[in-house]
Amino acid sequence: MPELRKDPVIGRWVIISAERGKRPMDFPHKTEKLRGGFCPFCPGHEKKTPPEVLSYPAIPGDSTSEWSVRVVPNKFPALIIEGDLQRKGIGLYDMMTGIGAHEVVIDTPDHGKSLADYDESHISNVLEAYQSRLRDLSHDKRFRYILIFKNQGEEAGASLEHSHTQLIATPIIPKRVIEELEGAASHFEIKERCIYCDIIDQERFDGRRLIFENDDFVAISPFAARFPFETWILPKRHESHFHKMEPAQRLQLASLLKVILRKLNLALDNPAYNFVIHTAPINDRKDWYFHWHIELMPKLTQVAGFEWGSGFYINPTPPEEAAGYLRNLKLD
Amino acid sequence: MPELRKDPVIGRWVIISAERGKRPMDFPHKTEKLRGGFCPFCPGHEKKTPPEVLSYPAIPGDSTSEWSVRVVPNKFPALIIEGDLQRKGIGLYDMMTGIGAHEVVIDTPDHGKSLADYDESHISNVLEAYQSRLRDLSHDKRFRYILIFKNQGEEAGASLEHSHTQLIATPIIPKRVIEELEGAASHFEIKERCIYCDIIDQERFDGRRLIFENDDFVAISPFAARFPFETWILPKRHESHFHKMEPAQRLQLASLLKVILRKLNLALDNPAYNFVIHTAPINDRKDWYFHWHIELMPKLTQVAGFEWGSGFYINPTPPEEAAGYLRNLKLD
Numbered sequence: 001m002p003e004l005r006k007d008p009v010i011g012r013w014v015i016i017s018a019e020r021g022k023r024p025m026d027f028p029h030k031t032e033k034l035r036g037g038f039c040p041f042c043p044g045h046e047k048k049t050p051p052e053v054l055s056y057p058a059i060p061g062d063s064t065s066e067w068s069v070r071v072v073p074n075k076f077p078a079l080i081i082e083g084d085l086q087r088k089g090i091g092l093y094d095m096m097t098g099i100g101a102h103e104v105v106i107d108t109p110d111h112g113k114s115l116a117d118y119d120e121s122h123i124s125n126v127l128e129a130y131q132s133r134l135r136d137l138s139h140d141k142r143f144r145y146i147l148i149f150k151n152q153g154e155e156a157g158a159s160l161e162h163s164h165t166q167l168i169a170t171p172i173i174p175k176r177v178i179e180e181l182e183g184a185a186s187h188f189e190i191k192e193r194c195i196y197c198d199i200i201d202q203e204r205f206d207g208r209r210l211i212f213e214n215d216d217f218v219a220i221s222p223f224a225a226r227f228p229f230e231t232w233i234l235p236k237r238h239e240s241h242f243h244k245m246e247p248a249q250r251l252q253l254a255s256l257l258k259v260i261l262r263k264l265n266l267a268l269d270n271p272a273y274n275f276v277i278h279t280a281p282i283n284d285r286k287d288w289y290f291h292w293h294i295e296l297m298p299k300l301t302q303v304a305g306f307e308w309g310s311g312f313y314i315n316p317t318p319p320e321e322a323a324g325y326l327r328n329l330k331l332d
Numbered sequence: 333m334p335e336l337r338k339d340p341v342i343g344r345w346v347i348i349s350a351e352r353g354k355r356p357m358d359f360p361h362k363t364e365k366l367r368g369g370f371c372p373f374c375p376g377h378e379k380k381t382p383p384e385v386l387s388y389p390a391i392p393g394d395s396t397s398e399w400s401v402r403v404v405p406n407k408f409p410a411l412i413i414e415g416d417l418q419r420k421g422i423g424l425y426d427m428m429t430g431i432g433a434h435e436v437v438i439d440t441p442d443h444g445k446s447l448a449d450y451d452e453s454h455i456s457n458v459l460e461a462y463q464s465r466l467r468d469l470s471h472d473k474r475f476r477y478i479l480i481f482k483n484q485g486e487e488a489g490a491s492l493e494h495s496h497t498q499l500i501a502t503p504i505i506p507k508r509v510i511e512e513l514e515g516a517a518s519h520f521e522i523k524e525r526c527i528y529c530d531i532i533d534q535e536r537f538d539g540r541r542l543i544f545e546n547d548d549f550v551a552i553s554p555f556a557a558r559f560p561f562e563t564w565i566l567p568k569r570h571e572s573h574f575h576k577m578e579p580a581q582r583l584q585l586a587s588l589l590k591v592i593l594r595k596l597n598l599a600l601d602n603p604a605y606n607f608v609i610h611t612a613p614i615n616d617r618k619d620w621y622f623h624w625h626i627e628l629m630p631k632l633t634q635v636a637g638f639e640w641g642s643g644f645y646i647n648p649t650p651p652e653e654a655a656g657y658l659r660n661l662k663l664d
Binding site: 001002003004005006008010011012013015016017077078079080083090091092093094095096097098147149168170171172174175176177179195198199202206223224226227274276297307310311312314 | 333334335336337338340342343344345347348349409410411412415422423424425426427428429430479481500502503504506507508509511527530531534538555556608640642643644646
């Protein structure tokens with residue numbers, strides 16, 4: 001019997017269709033080969049990107065050494081940094097000038113590598129770059145939100161194959177973030193507890209949707225997962241803002257992220273994936289009841305379209321099965 | 333300068349990124365070839381589907397003639413029709429048994445044809461089949477909503493290439509529908525007018541986003557379109573429920589749908605697409621302020637993933653350009 005399950009934060013129902021049950025080997029996908037051609041993100045081609053806004057040297061403290069992580073403005077930005085934020089009504093409609101920032105974190109100088117291949121300290125440096133840019137951009141009073149996301153692999157929408165992460169600062173708060181903030185606020189009003197802290201407690205106690213945990217972080221298959229092998233990573237200690245994560249905790253996140261990505265790569269034959277960092281809005285808002293986390297979605301099914309049109313998802317892999325499979329997978 | 337635009341009904345902001353401006357020829361896509369193999373939807377294979385729940389004969393009134401439209405239960409249903417609707421809490425979480433209906437409208441006996449190839453009276457018959465099933469299923473008191481959608485082409489998620497439409501009856505109202513109902517209700521409270529009627533008025537007066545209209549229907553590129561060439565089709569006369577459309581109006585819709593699909597096929601080289609019928613919930617609810625419509629989304633860009641994670645969309649084709657292009661396209 002299939003089940004209908006409700007996301008406890010934003011109230012979205014999904015169909016978990018065990019009858020169509022899919023195991024990892026049931027998802028056919030093209031193994032991506034390196035596409036080759038000129039890469040503007042490779043060392044030696046630094047002049048092909050706009051001037052960098054941040055760079056970490058390969059040898060810490062030695063700025064003459066090669067870079068290991070590099071942040072540059074996007075050459076084809078979706079939003080533009082220069083100009084005034086102007087609001088306008090057109091009859092019924094509202095619009096704003098497209099003011100914002102659009103940056104690219106080049107995760108590595110090595111064209112063939114992806115996040116899962118780096119050692120923990122390098123992953124931690126990448127995360128530190130995210131935090132640093134978030135902190136810096138949050139001083140710009142025109143911005144209300146900074147969205148950090150990674151498209152890994154062509155099927156997940158990456159237009160360049162050299163591993164990178166994108167950061168978009170917007171003068172609005174994305175709808176999904178507002179929904180999560182409202183869901184968390186309404187739970188807090190009734191219970192005087194954080195809903196994500198409650199989720200972590202229940203998942204660690206229950207265990208069926210738990211994939212992996214270490215001292216500071218936990219990785220779960222969410223109860224109302226929209227996609228097969230969708231994975232959420234949450235800090236155990238309540239914190240609303242990603243950029244406030246401390247160095248020791250960051251290393252723990254790097255370590256857990258590496259485990260999760262390696263498990264997904266092993267289970268699903270190096271799938272394309274997206275992740276999005278869900279953090280509270282920047283600036284003065286009092287969103288301490290929010291709990292930052294990462295949502296990671298392997299791109300396994302061609303289910304787009306009707307889901308966009310309806311907000312309704314059918315997931316052929318029960319999250320308990322996905323979590324059980326990943327939990328029991330041995331890494332060498 | 334890019335623009336941020338807000339959907340007036342559900343409040344979602346999108347980036348309209350004219351700098352990345354895309355014209356129809358900029359969307360590379362694989363032309364779909366017939367995949368071949370055994371097709372359970374073709375005439376002569378009727379035993380390979382569950383017994384039909386509705387069928388229209390090719391010669392009206394002559395039930396001994398071949399079928400021209402046929403509706404069958406989905407052989408691999410996402411929701412199951414038999415059983416009681418049971419609600420359950422699991423700690424923090426809510427779930428329900430997966431009770432519902434999942435049917436397939438086989439649009440045509442002709443394997444190689446798609447909706448755009450039929451004549452108007454056949455398209456009207458297909459629409460009538462949707463209405464008839466909607467009406468019938470709405471007598472089942474366990475159901476709250478009936479979702480009708482089409483995935484055309486492999487890239488849009490169609491698992492069988494023989495043209496068909498799906499219908500899912502659910503014991504919940506999908507999130508996106510709730511958002512539209514709330515948006516329409518809140519506009520009505522303030523203005524005492526239907527927001528979709530206001531949109532139609534403004535678009536017909538403005539003209540820049542108007543693609544095509546006839547006596548009873550209008551096709552527009554929505555102001556805050558999420559996708560290139562996204563198209564909405566709305567009845568000019570206010571009506572909340574799709575299944576209440578009358579035969580004369582249905583023929584008008586069939587005629588407009590054919591024009592729009594032919595224009596999209598010509599402009600975008602037979603793109604894969606999805607459409608979703610947005611209609612008010614069935615049964616006793618008083619949703620007369622809602623205005624049913626069809627949202628049609630050609631599948632041109634590989635932008636899934638971060639959009640799912642954030643609810644935030646970047647559209648490289650301004651809706652004015654898409655509408656202008658389609659409006660001026662001559663059909664022979």
